[in-house]
Amino acid sequence: MLAACSGVQSALNPAGGDSQHLYRLTVVMTVGGTLIFIGVTVLLLYAIYAPPERRAWLGTRRTIIYGGLAFPITTLSLLLPYGLIVMRDTDAPSPDALQIEVVGEQYWWRVRYPAEGGRPDFATANEVVLPVGRPVSFTLTAADVIHSFWIPNLGGKVDMIPGRANRLSFTAERTGVYRGVCAEFCGDQHARMAFDVIVLDPAEFDAWRAAQASGAQAPETPFLERGRTLFRTGGCGNCHAVRGTEADGQFGPDLTHVGSRRTIGAGQFPNNVGTLAGWIANTQHIKPGVRMPSYGMLSGEDLRAVAGYLESLK
């Protein structure tokens, strides 16, 4: 439990101003609500068990007016503006924010960074990388059903609705690795729809951005070359784009730099040759109902070549 509270996916471990406000509001409401609940329970027990002459004051007009009317009205009159101010100050758009577009799909995240200044746009998937200290503004939508975008350490949750663009703004204030999840049931594999959130120093972020925008690395060994050929002949490119090659499918995640991501399968498995091979051969077994067929017919050697090729796409 305590370990979970210090975790990478926890609203109790805020890493930005907005999540800090939301966390404080939660603490005030929870602690205040608990204290009032205890007080009311004690009074209730007192009213039931105390001798009549001692509990008589509970029924007086004065108790009812102060305890039953004045107290709740005052409490609510203080909580209401507090809650409204939190609401006004969180998710506030900023003109110089970094723009990121995320589309929820069954069961993964399509992520796009539009061109900015002289820097070109590019696509990635299941991973959101942010510069620390700079406001970001997400444009959120969905391709198929309703999903919900939530990074508990950084901000509130926002629904992703087909045909509609919702917005979410916040500033990450602590570098580190966090985790976002789909927070609206969207189908069988809803629970396996997560993503990594990596908050970097501005310089590291710029380097990451430049690397992501470039085309894919060419295979350096004959073995990786074979993986690339199998990727083409296997039809992977019909669904996946590997920029700089003939693979330009848009149906599934962009794989141009898949080797640089921490996880695969929408935040499900650490990314290495073994898990990549397991994923390709057993997609429907690992994540049943996902929109990629299992490639169980590949020989072990071929599988290792394809996985190795993908892993080399840093």
Place this chain on the structure above:
Amino acid sequence: MTRRRFWQVFMMLCGFIIWAVQFTLIYGATSTTCALEVAETRLLGIGIVPAVIAAVTLAAFLCTAGVLTYALREHRRLQSGNAGVTDIFLSQAAILISAFSIAAIVWQGLPALILPACA
């Protein structure tokens, strides 16, 4: 219904009526100006939407406070004479309703004042 009874019932409902009028005016003004895209207009440095909300809320607050004062005085007057139960009930209801309406009017004005008009 006699004229007097009508007046008593009206005073009893006055808090609700003012509350409803305030609601219609402030949210009506907010949504209309948003729809017409003039919500950000400022006159003499003050945004028109917050100005309307503040003025209407203040007026509603003062009117309802007046009703409450009247109802309290009426109640005291009735109790010192030999008034019927209906008269006493109506005056008590007027006190309760106007007091609650004051809280409701403030609570209703706050979100309109604190949050951005068009979101």
